[in-house]
Amino acid sequence: MDIDELSTDILSSKRRALARAITLVESGRADHRADAIALLQALKDADHGRQALRVGLSGTPGVGKSTFIEAFGLMLTAQGLKVAVLAVDPSSARSGGSILGDKTRMEQLSRDPNAFIRPSPSQSHLGGVARRTREAIELCEAADFDVILIETVGVGQSETVVAELSDLFVLLLAPAGGDELQGVKRGIMEMADIILINKADGDLKATASRTCADYAGALRLLRKRPQDPEGFPKALTVSAAQETGLDTAWDEMTTLAEWRREAGHWDARRRAQARYWFEAEVREALLSTLRREPVKGAMERLAGQVEAGDLTAAAAADDLLTTYLQRGPGGT
Incomplete structure (x- = not known):
């Protein structure tokens, strides 16, 4: 996808380009997400005001x-x-x-x-x-x-x-x-x-x-x-x-x-909203790691141990978080 061309068309108020861009940002595919991030940054860099x-x-x-x-x-x-x-x-x-x-x-x-x-x-x-x-x-x-x-x-x-x-x-x-x-x-x-x-x-x-x-x-x-x-x-x-x-x-x-x-509330509110959505994006990204391997498999294994009564829920959660979030995947 030509991001520069798409951003130019959006800034020119072309409806078809806008519809394509919204479809792009809504996509869950990794390659589409990379293109969406690049598009949003290109529009930000254009400083259209x-x-x-x-x-x-x-x-x-x-x-x-x-x-x-x-x-x-x-x-x-x-x-x-x-x-x-x-x-x-x-x-x-x-x-x-x-x-x-x-x-x-x-x-x-x-x-x-x-x-x-x-x-x-x-x-x-x-x-x-x-x-x-x-x-x-x-x-x-x-x-x-x-x-x-x-x-x-x-x-x-x-x-x-x-x-x-x-x-x-x-x-x-x-x-x-x-x-x-x-x-x-x-x-x-x-x-x-x-x-x-x-x-x-x-x-x-x-x-x-x-x-x-x-x-x-x-x-x-x-x-x-x-x-x-x-x-x-x-x-x-x-x-x-x-x-x-x-x-x-x-x-x-x-x-x-x-x-x-x-009164200055408009700009202050928009800045606060930008911070809110940055933090929300980070939270969502962290949650998405739970749906991917190797964390997904580890969760399934620990859930089985909790279900069998071998581990408490708190101990299993602590094990998962320590292994995959504090030290990173693979325990490094």
């Missing part, structure tokens, strides 16, 4: 994330902005397969020349995002997209990893009555920058307004964060079906992003 607004989107099942993203994305492209959607679909635990139906659900947006939709399987990676989503974001930025929407597979403690990918974290919720606030974990509430109550139309409009007021009250009880101006985080109502409230939500997002840029 492009920064998109990265918006992480999480929400409960059935809240209408795809409908919202399509309506929101079409509103942004109508303003002349280039929008990339990185949508992560849950993978089957049995086969590893994924439906990847986002292009089907976002039919209008997928045909928009200013939009790029890339569904990816989550595979076995926890955190609501695919392992290489961070690198796909870097590729989309190099291809000069203005806004990158990162959709996660659900909402919960593990899905908060998307906050380490984004500049703004938006939590999408449905209107409900009574105890719905109890069903949302405090951790994800504390990470949200903006909460959007979707489906605020028809018979649900009044319920959505009450739900919005409940969340606004809950947000005021949370500890003040240094990266927030006065009034943030906040809760708003929107209707993706009727396309109402979307412009207000966008105005609030851009207001918050601009404030963070001027």
Whole structure:
């Protein structure tokens, strides 16, 4: 693969090159991984200086994330902005397969020349995002997209990893009555920058307004964060079906992003995220050694001894780590 040609095409905003590059970084083959690393470094060396607004989107099942993203994305492209959607679909635990139906659900947006939709399987990676989503974001930025929407597979403690990918974290919720606030974990509430109550139309409009007021009250009880101006985080109502409230939500997002840029939080956050993903990459690389020989065989042998009762789990783990991590493979 000609890395220089591919990087030039990406910097020239060629969609086919971008799609090929994302396929490359998602590949598990060793030779593809080497090419992916070289490509990302070539783009870094080009010093293109492009920064998109990265918006992480999480929400409960059935809240209408795809409908919202399509309506929101079409509103942004109508303003002349280039929008990339990185949508992560849950993978089957049995086969590893994924439906990847986002292009089907976002039919209008997928045909928009200013939009790029890339569904990816989550595979076995926890955190609501695919392992290489961070690198796909870097590729989309190099291809000069203005806004990158990162959709996660659900909402919960593990899905908060998307906050380490984004500049703004938006939590999408449905209107409900009574105890719905109890069903949302405090951790994800504390990470949200903006909460959007979707489906605020028809018979649900009044319920959505009450739900919005409940969340606004809950947000005021949370500890003040240094990266927030006065009034943030906040809760708003929107209707993706009727396309109402979307412009207000966008105005609030851009207001918050601009404030963070001027206050220095934007660059500090991006530096912290780069460090986070470096450490995550090291952890993943170490874990991958457990799936390769000779460590894989040693683990199997020690597991058999633990199963037979000849060794305790702690002693077996210590033996494995001392032999293969502290002294290296082969005990040298």
